[in-house]
Amino acid sequence: MPGSVRVRAPGKINLFLEVGDVQPDGYHDVASVYQAVSLVEQVTATPADAFSVRVVDESGAAVPGVPTDDRNLALRAARLVAREVGYLGGVHLDIRKAVPVAGGMGGGSADAAAALVACDALWGAGLTSPALHELAARLGADVPFSLLGGSAVGTGRGDRLSPALARARFDWVIVTDGGGLSTPAVYAELDRLRGGGRPDIEPAPRPPAVDPVILQALRSGSPDVLAGALRNDLQDAACALRPDLADLLDQGAAAGAVAGLVSGSGPTVAFLAAGDESARRLQQTLSAAGRRARHVYGPVTGAKVVTR
Known part of the structure; x- marks a missing residue:
């Protein structure tokens, strides 16, 4: 057994998110297009007698708001692998976070995906990709995509994945803040808005589906084409809970972004840039205005x- 295994897993942006009506179990079916981006979580797994986790940010400081008990998704992933392969020992997980907490970019899901891969490698379990995907789906809808990466279409609860071809690199500037948004609260606000007579955000009378236009935009490699296809059904709900997000979207557009949208359930906002140099200028402009831009x-x- 190696002394430790280090795994990196990416955060994501939802380029397209159509949300269906609430189901009897309280959940929503969705159709999404995910893109994994270069903001990554790093998880190091080390043999131990018990299961434990430590979470720090990129500077090594403790990260508030992330549980370190069995509520932690990465720790649950490690226990899941141990049960699956009959491993009787434990593991210590060191998580170095770069993806914002409760920011709509799937940081917790990336931690879980990294923990699955790290424990499999640490214990020499030899789990197949389908087996890891099945374990990931048990942990949450975004975890399978964190395993896959790239660009992909997700349907159902978001965990039924098929790769989407993206011919080019797309540059983004993400803006974060210190306050997260609860995903269940954002979905509940969407249901409230829909119940209040907002026909513009009513669910379609069919299962959620990805618009082929966004897949064509990804294949084109053109930021201008992709800009016209971006969609997030949760954006109005996130902005209703955090009205400052609408101001931020306007600020990014004025600073030269090709397009902007709330990432997932927010509050992180992702701005699409025309290319590398445009993204650097946009980041500098937003940072100079006091925003945490990356x-x-x-x-x-x-x-x-x-x-x-």
Whole structure:
């Protein structure tokens, strides 16, 4: 058994998100196009007698708001692998976070995906990709995509994936803040808005589906074409809970973004740029205005071992 295994897994942006009506179990079916971006989580798994986790940010400081008990998704992933393969020992997980907490970019899901891959490698379990995907789907709708990476279509709860071809790199500037948004709260606000007579955001009278236009836009490699196809049904709900997000979207457009949208359930906002240099200028402009802006790009690969 190696002394430790280090795995990196990417955060994601939802380029397209159509949300269906609420189901009897309280959940919503969705159709989404994900893109994995270069903001990555790093998880190091080390043999231990018990299961434990430590979470720090890129500077090594503790990260508030992330549980370190069995509510932690990465720790649950490690226990899931142990049960699956009959491993009787434990593991210590060191998580170095770059993806914003509760920011709509799937940071917790990336941690879980990284933990699945790290524990499989650490314990020499030899789980197949389909087996890891099945375990990932048990943990949450975004975890399978964190394993896959790239660009992909997700349907059902978002965990039924098929790769989407993206011919070019797309540059983004993401803007974060210190306050997260609860995903269940954003979905509940969407249901409230729909119940209040908002025909513009009513669910379609069919299962959610990805518009072929966005897949064509990804294949084109053109930021201008992609800009016209971006969609997030949760954006109005996120902006209703956080009206400042609408101001931020306007600010990014004025600063030269090709397009902007709330990422997933927010509150992170992703601005599409015309290219690398445009993204750098946009980041500088937003940073000078007091925003926490970061230049990233996609698509990138999913969870992978970087050291053993």
